[in-house]
Amino acid sequence: MHLGALFIASHVLKSGSVRETARRFQLSPSTVSTAIRHLETELAMKLTERSSGELATLLASDRVLEGLGPITTATGELAQLAGHDAAAAENESWASRIPIKIVTMERFLEVADQGSINRAARRLRLGQPQLSLQLANLEKFLGHRLFERQAQGSVLTEEGRRAYQLFITISQAWNDLKSSADERYRRTARSLRIGSIIPTGSESWVARCLGSLVSEWNARRSNNAISLVSMTADDLREALKSGRIDVAILDSVFGLENFRHRELLRTDMVVIAPPDSTETTVADLVAGYAICMPSPRTGLGHAAMAFSDERAPNRRFRNRDITAADSLPVIVDLVANHGYVSFLGRVSAMPIAGKVRIVDLDEYLPMSYHVAFNHRKAAADASAVIIEAAARITSEPAMQTDRVRESAA
Numbered sequence: 001m002h003l004g005a006l007f008i009a010s011h012v013l014k015s016g017s018v019r020e021t022a023r024r025f026q027l028s029p030s031t032v033s034t035a036i037r038h039l040e041t042e043l044a045m046k047l048t049e050r051s052s053g054e055l056a057t058l059l060a061s062d063r064v065l066e067g068l069g070p071i072t073t074a075t076g077e078l079a080q081l082a083g084h085d086a087a088a089a090e091n092e093s094w095a096s097r098i099p100i101k102i103v104t105m106e107r108f109l110e111v112a113d114q115g116s117i118n119r120a121a122r123r124l125r126l127g128q129p130q131l132s133l134q135l136a137n138l139e140k141f142l143g144h145r146l147f148e149r150q151a152q153g154s155v156l157t158e159e160g161r162r163a164y165q166l167f168i169t170i171s172q173a174w175n176d177l178k179s180s181a182d183e184r185y186r187r188t189a190r191s192l193r194i195g196s197i198i199p200t201g202s203e204s205w206v207a208r209c210l211g212s213l214v215s216e217w218n219a220r221r222s223n224n225a226i227s228l229v230s231m232t233a234d235d236l237r238e239a240l241k242s243g244r245i246d247v248a249i250l251d252s253v254f255g256l257e258n259f260r261h262r263e264l265l266r267t268d269m270v271v272i273a274p275p276d277s278t279e280t281t282v283a284d285l286v287a288g289y290a291i292c293m294p295s296p297r298t299g300l301g302h303a304a305m306a307f308s309d310e311r312a313p314n315r316r317f318r319n320r321d322i323t324a325a326d327s328l329p330v331i332v333d334l335v336a337n338h339g340y341v342s343f344l345g346r347v348s349a350m351p352i353a354g355k356v357r358i359v360d361l362d363e364y365l366p367m368s369y370h371v372a373f374n375h376r377k378a379a380a381d382a383s384a385v386i387i388e389a390a391a392r393i394t395s396e397p398a399m400q401t402d403r404v405r406e407s408a409a
Contacts, residue, residue, distance in 0.1 A: 001042055003105075003170070004098035007075050008035040010068040011096075013047065013061045025096040039064075043177060070173040074166045081162055082142045100141065102174050104134055105167040108146070111135065112164050116153040192217075192224040192378045195236045196249035197298065197369075200328040200344070203351040205265075205393050206249060212389035213382060224378045232297040232326050240372060246379040248372045249386065251300050251345065261372035262383065264390045267347040269300075269365040272335050272356040282361055285341045292331050292340045295324040300345060300367070332356065345369070347394055 011021045012032060022029045040047050047061040075095050084091040111120040111131070121128045139146050146160035156164060199207040210228055217226055231239065236248040237255045249264065250256070271282055279285045294301030301324070323340075325331050328348075334340040336355040345367045349358050371386050373379040 001038060001102050001174075002098065003071075003075060003078075003100045003102070004096050005035040005038055006068060006071055006174075007092075007095045007098065008032055009039040010065060010072045012036050012055075013057055013065040013068070016055060016057050018055055025093045027093075027096060043180075064177065067173060067177045071170050074169045074173075078142075078163075078166050081144070081159060081166070098141075100138065102171065104138060106171055107131060107134060108138060109164065109167055109171060111147070111154060112156055112160070114153075115155070119153075192226050192247070192376070192382055193245040194226060194228050194247045194249075194382065195239055195245040196228070196230050197233060197236070197251050197300075198230045198326065198328050200332055200348050200352060204328075205347055205351065205390065208393050209249070209386050209389040212393075213385050216385055216389075217382065222378070226382070232295070234297040240374065243374070246374050246376055247382050247386070250370050250372060251298060251367065253368065253370050256370065256372045259372040259374065260380070261370050262387060264369040264371050264387060265347060265394050266366060266368045267345045269343055269361060269367055270346045270349050271341055271359040271361065272332070272344050272349050272352075273341045273359055274335060274339050275355065275357055277341075277357055280359065282359065285359065289339055289341045290323070291342065292323040292325055292334045293342045294328070294331070295326050298326060300343065301326075 008021060008025065008027070008031075011024070012018060012035070015021055018029050018032045018036070021027075022032045025032075036048060043064065045060050045064075046058060047064060048055050048057050050056070075098065078098070079091050079095055082094075084094055107120070107124060107126075110124055111117055114120040114123065117131055117135070118128055121131045124131065135147065142159070142163065144159035144163075145157050146163055147154040148157055194210065194213070196206055196210060199210075201207065214226055214228070217224075229245065233250045233252050233254075236245070236250055239245040240248050240259055253261070253263075271285055273279070273285050274289065277285065277289070279288060323334075325334075328344075331340075331342050332352055332355065335342050336352075346358070347369075349356070369390075371383045373383045
C-alpha cells in the first residue's frame with residue numbers, strides 16, 4: 001500500500017465523496033476509487049458502497065478513519081521534511097501522490113535499527129543492491145540524505161532521524177489496522193456464510209430450514225461457524241459472485257449457471273388477500289385493493305410482474321398504487337391488516353393462511369426455489385442439510401395442498 005493511497009482514502013472516508021477528493025487533489029475519480037478499493041482489500045472489510053449513484057460510508061469507516069489519523073498527520077510532517085508547506089492545498093496534492101510503500105518504510109527502519117545495510121538485507125532476505133536502491137530512491141524523493149555511510153555501517157543523519165520517527169508512527173498505526181484485519185480474515189475464513197431470500201416470518205419454510213441448519217450444524221461441532229444474512233435474489237447472486245457468501249437460497253434459477261446449484265422445491269404462485277375480502281378472482285382483487293409486491297430484484301417479484309404485464313396490461317398493475325417492498329414481513333402485514341393484495345409462492349403462503357386469504361390464479365404458474373453454493377466442501381455439506389430440511393418441512397401435513405399434490409403427480 002502506498003502512503004499516497006492511504007492519504008487519498010482517508011480523505012474519501014472523511015468527505016464521503018470520491019469526486020470531491022478527486023477535485024481537491026487534482027486526480028481522476030478512477031484513481032481515487034482505486035485507492036479506497038485497495039484499502040478495503042488490505043483491511044478485509046467493506047468501507048463504502050454506492051447507493052443511487054452516491055457514495056455512502058459504512059459504520060466501520062469511522063474506526064478506520066480514526067486509525068488512519070496518525071498516518072495522515074505524519075504524512076503532513078513528511079511533507080515539511082521534504083520542503084513542502086503541509087497546510088497548502090497544492091501540497092495536499094503532493095501528499096496524495098507519495099509513491100512510498102509501507103514496506104519500504106519498514107525496510108528503512110530495519111536498516112536504521114541494524115546500523116548496516118548488509119545486516120538488514122540478510123535479515124530481510126533481500127539482495128544488498130536491491131535494498132540500497134530502495135534507500136537511494138527514498139532519499140531522492142525526500143530530497144535529503146538519510147544515512148551517512150561509514151566504515152562501521154550506516155548512521156542516520158539529522159533528517160534521517162526525523163524520517164525515522166515519522167516512519168515509526170506510520171508503521172505502528174498501519175500494523176494496528178492490519179492486525180484487526182488479519183483477525184477478521186481468520187474469522188471469515190473459518191465461517192460459512194449463508195444468504196437467503198427474505199423469509200415471510202419465523203414460521204416460513206425458509207426460516208425453519210435455516211434454523212434446522214444451524215441446530216444440526218452446531219450439534220456436529222463443525223469447525224466452521226455459520227453466519228446468516230437475508231437479501232434479494234439479485235443481491236444474493238452478486239454476493240455469491242464476489243465471494244461474500246458461500247451458500248444462497250433463491251427463488252429463481254436465473255444467473256446460477258456459473259455455480260453449483262440444486263432445486264429445493266417446486267410450488268406455484270398464489271394471490272394473498274385481506275382475510276375479510278370476498279372476491280374470488282385475481283381481476284376482482286386487483287380492481288378493489290391496492291397492491292404491494294416484491295420488486296423485480298427478487299425472483300418472486302420478477303415472476304409476479306411478468307404475470308401482471310402479460311395478463312392485465314390495462315389494469316392498475318402499472319399505476320402508482322402499486323408498492324414495491326423487499327420485506328416479506330411488511331408485505332404480509334399490509335395484506336393482513338391494511339387492505340392490500342400481493343403474490344407469494346404457495347409454499348410460503350400456507351404457513352400464514354391464518355392471517356390472509358389464499359386465492360388461486362386463473363391458471364397454474366409454476367415457481368421453483370434453488371440452493372446455490374461455491375466450491376467449499378462446507379458449503380456443499382450445508383446445502384445438503386438445507387435440501388433435507390426443505391423436503392421434510394414442506395412435506396408436513398400443514399404444507400400440503402391439492403394443487404401441489406396434482407403438480408407432483
